Amino acid sequence: MRIENKNIIEVENLTKKFGDFTAVNAISFTVKKGEIFGFLGANGAGKTTAMRMLIGLSIPTSGTGKVANFDIYKEAEKIKKNIGYMSQKFSLYNDLTIRENIRFYGGIYGLSKSEIKQKTEKILVDLDLKSVANKLVDSLPLGWKQRLSFAVSMIHDPEIVFLDEPTGGVDPYVRRQFWETIYDAANQGRTIFVTTHYMDEVEYCDRVSIMVDGKIEALDTPKNLKKQFQATNMNDVFLKLAR
Amino acid sequence: MKILRYLIQKEFIQILRNKALLPMMTILPIVQLILLSTAASNEVKNVDIVIVDLDQTESSRLLKRKIIANNRFSLIANPFSTKEANQFLQANKADIALVIPNDFEKDFLRREKPSLQIIANAINGQQATVGSGYLSNIIYSFNENLIQEYIYLQALNKKQKENPIQIVPRNWYNEELKYTHFMAPGILAELTALLTIVLSAMNIVREREIGTIEQINVTPIKKWQFILGKLIPFLCVGIVLLVVGILTSKIVFDIPIVGNVGLLFGYAIINLIAVLGLGLLISNFANTQQQAIFVAFFFILIFILMCGLFTPIDSMPKWAQYFTIPNPLAQFVSVSRKILMKGSTIWDIRFEIFYTIILAIVFNSLAIWSYKKQE
Amino acid sequence: MKWKVFWAFVKKEFYHITRDKRTLLILFGMPIAQVLIFGFVISTDFKNASIDFLNHANDETSFELIEQIQSSENFKIGRILYADHELEKGFKDGTSKLVMVIPEDFSKDFYNRNPIEIQILTDGSDPNNAVTLTQYITSIVGSFQQQKLKIPENPQQINIETKLLYNPKSISAYNFIPGTIALILMIISAMLTSLTIAREKETGTIEILLVSPLSPLLIILGKVAPYALLSFIDAILILVLGFFVFEVPVRGSLILLLFCCLIYVITSLTIGTLISAVSKTQQDAMMRSLMGLMMPSMILSGFIFPLTSMPFILQVLGHIIPTTYFIEILKGIMLRGVGLEIVWFPLFVLFLMILFFLFFTWKNFKTRLQ
Numbered sequence: 001m002r003i004e005n006k007n008i009i010e011v012e013n014l015t016k017k018f019g020d021f022t023a024v025n026a027i028s029f030t031v032k033k034g035e036i037f038g039f040l041g042a043n044g045a046g047k048t049t050a051m052r053m054l055i056g057l058s059i060p061t062s063g064t065g066k067v068a069n070f071d072i073y074k075e076a077e078k079i080k081k082n083i084g085y086m087s088q089k090f091s092l093y094n095d096l097t098i099r100e101n102i103r104f105y106g107g108i109y110g111l112s113k114s115e116i117k118q119k120t121e122k123i124l125v126d127l128d129l130k131s132v133a134n135k136l137v138d139s140l141p142l143g144w145k146q147r148l149s150f151a152v153s154m155i156h157d158p159e160i161v162f163l164d165e166p167t168g169g170v171d172p173y174v175r176r177q178f179w180e181t182i183y184d185a186a187n188q189g190r191t192i193f194v195t196t197h198y199m200d201e202v203e204y205c206d207r208v209s210i211m212v213d214g215k216i217e218a219l220d221t222p223k224n225l226k227k228q229f230q231a232t233n234m235n236d237v238f239l240k241l242a243r
Numbered sequence: 244m245k246i247l248r249y250l251i252q253k254e255f256i257q258i259l260r261n262k263a264l265l266p267m268m269t270i271l272p273i274v275q276l277i278l279l280s281t282a283a284s285n286e287v288k289n290v291d292i293v294i295v296d297l298d299q300t301e302s303s304r305l306l307k308r309k310i311i312a313n314n315r316f317s318l319i320a321n322p323f324s325t326k327e328a329n330q331f332l333q334a335n336k337a338d339i340a341l342v343i344p345n346d347f348e349k350d351f352l353r354r355e356k357p358s359l360q361i362i363a364n365a366i367n368g369q370q371a372t373v374g375s376g377y378l379s380n381i382i383y384s385f386n387e388n389l390i391q392e393y394i395y396l397q398a399l400n401k402k403q404k405e406n407p408i409q410i411v412p413r414n415w416y417n418e419e420l421k422y423t424h425f426m427a428p429g430i431l432a433e434l435t436a437l438l439t440i441v442l443s444a445m446n447i448v449r450e451r452e453i454g455t456i457e458q459i460n461v462t463p464i465k466k467w468q469f470i471l472g473k474l475i476p477f478l479c480v481g482i483v484l485l486v487v488g489i490l491t492s493k494i495v496f497d498i499p500i501v502g503n504v505g506l507l508f509g510y511a512i513i514n515l516i517a518v519l520g521l522g523l524l525i526s527n528f529a530n531t532q533q534q535a536i537f538v539a540f541f542f543i544l545i546f547i548l549m550c551g552l553f554t555p556i557d558s559m560p561k562w563a564q565y566f567t568i569p570n571p572l573a574q575f576v577s578v579s580r581k582i583l584m585k586g587s588t589i590w591d592i593r594f595e596i597f598y599t600i601i602l603a604i605v606f607n608s609l610a611i612w613s614y615k616k617q618e
Numbered sequence: 619m620k621w622k623v624f625w626a627f628v629k630k631e632f633y634h635i636t637r638d639k640r641t642l643l644i645l646f647g648m649p650i651a652q653v654l655i656f657g658f659v660i661s662t663d664f665k666n667a668s669i670d671f672l673n674h675a676n677d678e679t680s681f682e683l684i685e686q687i688q689s690s691e692n693f694k695i696g697r698i699l700y701a702d703h704e705l706e707k708g709f710k711d712g713t714s715k716l717v718m719v720i721p722e723d724f725s726k727d728f729y730n731r732n733p734i735e736i737q738i739l740t741d742g743s744d745p746n747n748a749v750t751l752t753q754y755i756t757s758i759v760g761s762f763q764q765q766k767l768k769i770p771e772n773p774q775q776i777n778i779e780t781k782l783l784y785n786p787k788s789i790s791a792y793n794f795i796p797g798t799i800a801l802i803l804m805i806i807s808a809m810l811t812s813l814t815i816a817r818e819k820e821t822g823t824i825e826i827l828l829v830s831p832l833s834p835l836l837i838i839l840g841k842v843a844p845y846a847l848l849s850f851i852d853a854i855l856i857l858v859l860g861f862f863v864f865e866v867p868v869r870g871s872l873i874l875l876l877f878c879c880l881i882y883v884i885t886s887l888t889i890g891t892l893i894s895a896v897s898k899t900q901q902d903a904m905m906r907s908l909m910g911l912m913m914p915s916m917i918l919s920g921f922i923f924p925l926t927s928m929p930f931i932l933q934v935l936g937h938i939i940p941t942t943y944f945i946e947i948l949k950g951i952m953l954r955g956v957g958l959e960i961v962w963f964p965l966f967v968l969f970l971m972i973l974f975f976l977f978f979t980w981k982n983f984k985t986r987l988q
Contacts, residue, residue, distance in 0.1 A: 055461050058618045076617060077463050085461040089454030095257055107249025108462050153458075263898055267905040275909060279917050281929055282936075285746050288927035332783055333954050335946065354773040361778060365785035366792050366953045370924055375780055376753075386776045393774065407731045408763050410738055412752045415709065417742030425745055441908065445901050452821070529640065532900045533813050537644035540805075545651060553922055554660045555747055557667055557715065563659040581712060584743035591711040 003206065004033040008160060008191050009054065014063035016049050023049040025214035026063060031193060031207075033159075036186050038205030039195040040234075042242065046214040047195040048088065048164055054193070055085050055162050068159050081109075084153035084161040088168060092149050094138035098129055101137055102152055109156035123151045143174035147181060154185060161185060163194040167201065179204050199235040208234075210241055217241045246464060250472025258476060268442070272434045272484055273491055279430050280496060283553075284422035290374035293320045293337045295328045300348040306385050310341070315377055325362075332362065338370045339363050339378060351389065416499070416584045423496040428579040429552040431488040436518050436572050437543055439481045443522030444539040446473055447614075448532045460616045470611050474519050481515040482508070501586035510578050510592065513599050517571045520606030527613040546572040574599050624836050632844040644810070649802045649852050653859050656794040667751055668696035668714040672705065675724035679766070683720070686762050692754045709741045716740055716751050731767070784953050791864035796948035797921035799856045800941045803879065804915050806849040807886030808893065809907040811842050815894035816903035834983070842887045849886075853879045869955030878951065878961065881968050882944040888975035889940070895982040915941040943967050 009031035016024040024046045031037045041047045052058035054067050056076030065072040068082040092101045102123055106116035124130045127147055137145060146166060154161055163182070167175040179201065186192050194205070202208050202222055209219040218225055218241060222234060229237045259265065294310065296303050311318050319337050322328045328340035342360040350357035361378060363371035417424050450456040459469065485508070492498045522539060529535035549556075549563070550572040556564055567573040574595045581587035589596070635641050669687065673680050687693050696714040699705065708714030719737035721727075727734045738755055740748035763769070785792040815838070818824035827837050853876075860866035868875060889911065897903035917923060918932060919941040925933060936942050943964035950956045958965075 052618070056617060057457065057460055080461055080463040083461070085458070087454060087457045089457070091453075091455050091458035093253070093257070093455060094453075095260055096253065100253070100256060104249055104253045105458075105462075107252075108246050108459065108464050110246055110463075263902045264905065267902075267909060271905070271909045275913055278932065278935070279913060282917050282932045283923055284927065285923060286927060287924055289924075291926070329783070333956055334960050335950060335954070351774055351776075356773055356775070356777050358777040358779055361780045362783050363780065364954075365782035365788055366949050367920075367924070370926075371782065372788070379778055379780075382776055382778060386774075390772065390774050407728055407767075408734050408736055408759055410752075410756050410759055411735050412738040412740060412748075414740045414742030414745075414748045415706075417745065417748075420742055420745040420748055422745055425743060437908065441904060442901075445904070449901070531817070532904075533817060534638060534640040536813065536900070536904050537640045541643055541648050541651070544648060545655065548652070548655050549659060555664065555744065557747070558664045559659050566659075577712060580743045581710065585706075585710050585741075587710045587712075 002034045002186060002189070006033045007031065008033040008035075008069075009037075009065075009067050009193070011054070011065045012063055014050065014053060014065050015061045016046075016053060016058065017061045022214050024053070024060075027211075027214075027216045028063075029209055029216060029219055031160075031191060033191055034186065034189055036182065036192040036194065036204065036206045038202050038208040039193065039211065040197065040199075040202050040208055040238065041195070041211035042197060045211040047211055050211070051162055051164055051193070051195055054079075055083055056080055081156070082159045084156070084158040086146075086149050086153040086161070086163050086166055088164045090142075090145055090149060092137050092145065092152065095136060097134050097136055098124070098140070098148060099133045101148070102155065105152050106155050111156065119155050123148070123155075127151060143170045143177070146170065146174075147178060150178070150181060150185075154190070158190070160191040160193060163192065165195055165197070167196070167198065172200075175201070199233065199238060202234045210238060212242055247468050247472055247475075250464075250468065251475050254472065254476035255479075258480065268438060268480060268484070269487070272438060273487060275434055276427065276431055276488055276491060277495055280423050280427040280492070283426045283430060285369060286420075286422055287369055287373040287377075288315060290316050290339055290370060290377065291319050291337045292316050292339045292341060292374075292378075293322055293328050293331045294318065295322050295325055295340065295342045297345040298343045298347040299345075302348040302351065302389065303343045306343065306382070309381055309385050310378070313377070313381055315374075325360075328362065332364045335364070337364070338367060339374050341378065416501075421496075423492075424498050424584060425580065426552070427492040427496050427498050428489075428583055429550070429576045431485065431492065432514075432575040432579055433547055433550070433552065433572060435481050435484050435488070435515070436546070436575070438484065439477050439515060440518050440522040440525075440539050440543060441536065442480070443473065443477050443519045444525040444529070444535040445532045446477075447523060447526040448529050448535045451530065452532060466611050466614050466616065470523055470607065470614060473523060474516065474607070477519050477522075478512065478515050481519075482512065485511055499584055501584060502582035502588070503586075504582075506589055506592075507579065507582045510582075510596060510599070511575070513596065513603055514571050514575045514578075517599055517603035517606055520603060520610050521571075523610040524606055524613060527610060527615075546570050549573065550576050552576050568598055569602060571599060571602055574602075620832070620836075623832060624840055627832065627837075627840040628843050631841060632847070635844055635848065645806065645848055645852065646855070648805070649798065649856050650859070652798050652802065653795070653856055653863075656798060657791055657864050660790075660794075664692055664715075664747070664750055664754065666694045667692060667716060667747070667754075668708070669693045669716045669718060669755075670696045670699055670705075670708050670714045672699040672702070672717060672719045674722045675720050677723075677725040679725040679728050680720045682766070683724075683759070683762055687718075687755070687758055690754070690758055692751075692758075705739060709743075714741075715744075715747055716755065718755070728763075728766070789864065789866070791860060791866050792953055794921075795856060795860035795864065795866045796945050796952060797919075799853050799879075799948060800882070800919065800944045801912075801915060801921065802852050802856065803849045803883055803944075804886050804911065804941055806852060807842075807845055807883050808890035808911055809904075811845050811887055811890035812893035812897065812903045812907050813900055814841055814845075815891065816897050816900045819894070819897075820899050838891060842891065845890075846883050846887060849883050850876075850879065866952065868952050870951035870957060874958060874961075875948070875951045878944070878947045878965060881965060881972075882940065882947075885940045885968050885972050885975070888972050888979060892975050892979045892982070895979050914939055918942070919945055921945060940968055940971050 007030045012028045013026040014024060015026050027050060039047050053060045053072060054065060056079050067079045070078045099120060102120045103116055106119055124133050150166065167178050182192055207221050208225060209216045225237050229240050231237045231240065294307055296307060310316050320331060325342050331337040332340060340362040347357050359382060361375050363375045365371045414420055493500065525538045526535050529538065549567055549570055556567050578592050578595045581592055671684055688695050696708055705717055717739040721734060724734065738752055740752060742748045782788055828834055893903055893906050897906055918936040919939055925936045946964050947961045950961050
């Protein structure tokens with residue numbers, strides 16, 4: 001079994017306020033090791049803010065949280081060693097080649113030279129990018145960039161990978177392909193935490209939480225959620241909740 | 244340390260790959276250095292003059308010839324009245340008008356205090372004051388000759404000199420008072436500071452705008468590593484520019500290099516670290532490159548105006564002189580002048596070194612401190 | 619309808635600019651700081667320049683001379699030196715600007731009216747300082763001997779009466795206020811616009827704007843209009859500061875002055891648009907406007923250094939910079955009180971420049987669209 005009965009993320013009453021505005025309102029949940037955990041919500045529902053608190057980019061206003069057994073307040077830097085992150089904005093350097101990007105990120109995660117070499121080979125072979133390894137990242141099509149970006153985010157073999165709307169702006173076929181690589185990563189024992197607003201993608205997740213206006217309104221497997229809301233697909237579930 | 248290497252390597256690849264920026268960091272500053280050093284001279288070499296000769300005598304014509312013979316003056320016209328002369332001044336066609344009144348020679352011969360009138364367009368301060376100074380000197384020596392001649396004619400030659408003291412000025416380090424010797428190192432310092440502060444101020448913000456900084460912030464990289472990774476590449480750019488700039492100044496302007504060049508570059512490194520620290524500090528407080536530029540530009544302008552290059556620091560009011568202490572550019576100008584032209588030693592520039600080290604520490608600590616990996 | 623959209627667009631841009639503190643710093647902080655620095659800080663007069671003495675005479679008269687020098691505002695006594703090898707000490711660490719060497723038997727020679735040579739050593743590494751201080755010292759020494767020796771005035775001495783036209787008190791603000799206006803307008807109109815448009819290009823938002831119902835021309839206009847307005851406000855701000863703080867008058871027609879400002883702002887805006895048209899990124903645009911526009915405008919326009927004394931080639935360069943012409947117009951109207959009959963020529967040149975830059979911008983845009 002892929003999923004182990006061990007919590008790798010534990011969050012309680014996590015809150016983030018920007019002035020008067022409460023972006024994330026006392027959310028609580030746990031994620032099990034090896035799970036593909038979906039975070040669903042409309043734009044502005046607070047998904048990204050919640051995720052940024054977990055990965056140490058944003059300090060919570062209140063509440064507690066543990067990621068990979070480290071406290072999100074005090075041990076943010078330790079968390080960073082154990083997680084990978086792929087942001088909404090494409091975050092590889094367009095003016096570096098594919099090989100240079102891999103080397104750079106490997107380097108700043110503190111990998112040794114031989115490890116970087118080995119990782120580079122693996123990524124280039126896995127993604128079939130060998131022939132363009134010395135081309136600027138800028139010249140790649142978006143779908144390829146995203147897959148490369150995902151691979152690079154796992155260069156230091158993190159336990160958990162956070163994906164913030166990883167498939168924005170690409171067609172369904174490419175999205176499908178991307179999800180296959182997510183499954184591959186999960187099968188290697190990694191926990192996947194993914195935000196999205198595509199309903200079809202939600203079906204691929206083990207469990208889904210649905211955020212509306214900063215609160216988690218529902219959290220369960222897609223199957224149970226459909227049952228609970230007497231809906232035929234996740235879209236209906238979402239519409240019922242959002243209303 | 245290893246991590247730092249990768250950061251620096253990446254920065255260098257990006258700098259060298261940017262085809263638009265590279266010439267602007269290398270060729271353009273050097274061209275500017277040559278042009279601006281040539282231009283930046285307070286020396287007044289040409290004064291446009293109109294002479295109104297109402298006297299029309301031997302003496303007045305002699306004076307006129309003397310003035311024309313001086314290559315600093317260009318005679319524009321010989322108007323017939325003061326009013327007409329004023330029109331030349333009003334149209335900015337002349338800087339100075341000399342009016343020789345109609346009984347000039349008569350007054351001289353009658354020993355009745357002859358007088359002349361200089362009308363200067365005082366808006367162009369230098370042109371006017373320096374120009375009328377030149378003109379007065381010509382008139383004095385003309386006067387002297389005239390008196391000598393007169394005395395000779397009167398056979399009243401006295402033996403004693405009336406004015407015993409003669410001032411013998413000697414200008415050390417720069418005998419001919421060449422402005423380029425003084426300007427070129429200063430302008431080079433200015434260009435280098437300008438370039439490095441703008442590049443560094445824009446750099447982090449640019450990563451923020453593109454979004455790559457997020458990716459770096461989720462890595463366990465230390466803040467000082469990140470700041471150093473940004474600082475060192477631009478430090479190298481600055482040093483290269485300085486080396487090329489000094490060489491160019493030597494070749495083109497033959498600037499003197501009296502002191503220890505190693506000392507100069509040693510100091511330059513500290514200075515650049517301070518300037519870059521300020522640039523990085525600015526970038527931490529900006530969300531867009533535009534904002535970063537604005538703030539950087541504001542500082543640069545004040546630094547340039549108050550660095551002692553265009554106007555002497557000594558003539559500023561006391562309180563303003565204190566403001567030049569936290570101005571890295573003022574320190575650099577002072578040091579480069581001392582080492583290159585006067586051959587000063589490390590002891591002579593100890594205060595500059597001390598202040599600059601403090602600045603470097605303050606700016607960079609603030610830059611590291613204000614760089615937030617977390618919101 | 620179209621104009622309503624356009625107006626909304628201009629308003630949006632205007633708010634966008636004025637909301638940001640850092641932008642306001644450059645819009646209003648910079649001109650104010652610059653005017654105040656020029657007015658209160660920068661001056662070419664030397665006060666309290668430190669002077670060292672090597673006094674070989676050590677007699678009554680030499681002390682009197684030193685006393686006289688000290689009592690002038692321009693100098694303060696630094697070190698008293700005793701040997702030749704000490705001469706350079708103050709120059710090397712920058713603490714003194716001048717050394718005066720008084721020869722032996724100064725008193726005796728002075729009253730016997732034997733020729734005396736007083737050596738003045740200056741720190742030539744700063745030529746400004748060397749020239750000015752030598753002049754000061756010469757005049758102090760001159761009046762010293764006039765007083766002490768009671769030299770009667772020669773009735774044949776030509777009396778030079780100098781009249782400082784337009785600026786009788788020699789106020790330096792008369793020169794820097796016009797220069798600052800010209801420079802600030804250039805920074806805001808050219809640099810800021812080139813940056814904003816380059817920014818839209820870099821972030822890709824220009825594509826969105828270009829597919830909007832507004833025509834590209836109106837979009838560019840909408841982007842630059844707020845800057846034109848703001849630079850106008852700045853021009854007036856500097857004029858007011860100049861008038862109330864430094865008493866710089868506007869002797870000519872204010873309307874003509876503002877009209878000329880408008881023409882210059884348009885010239886700067888067209889340059890800004892041209893720069894943004896050829897730049898890909900903000901960094902690019904910044905470097906171009908900084909190196910290609912700002913530095914030359916400051917140094918080759920005659921604002922700080924006299925243009926007519928420069929080598930021919932630089933004078934030519936100086937005459938292709940719009941700032942040169944605008945400063946001439948400003949000085950003419952504000953200080954010499956002249957009208958169109960004099961400033962028509964520089965104004966005409968600015969017009970030609972607008973046409974020239976517009977042509978190139980248009981050509982550049984066209985090739986891009988194809």
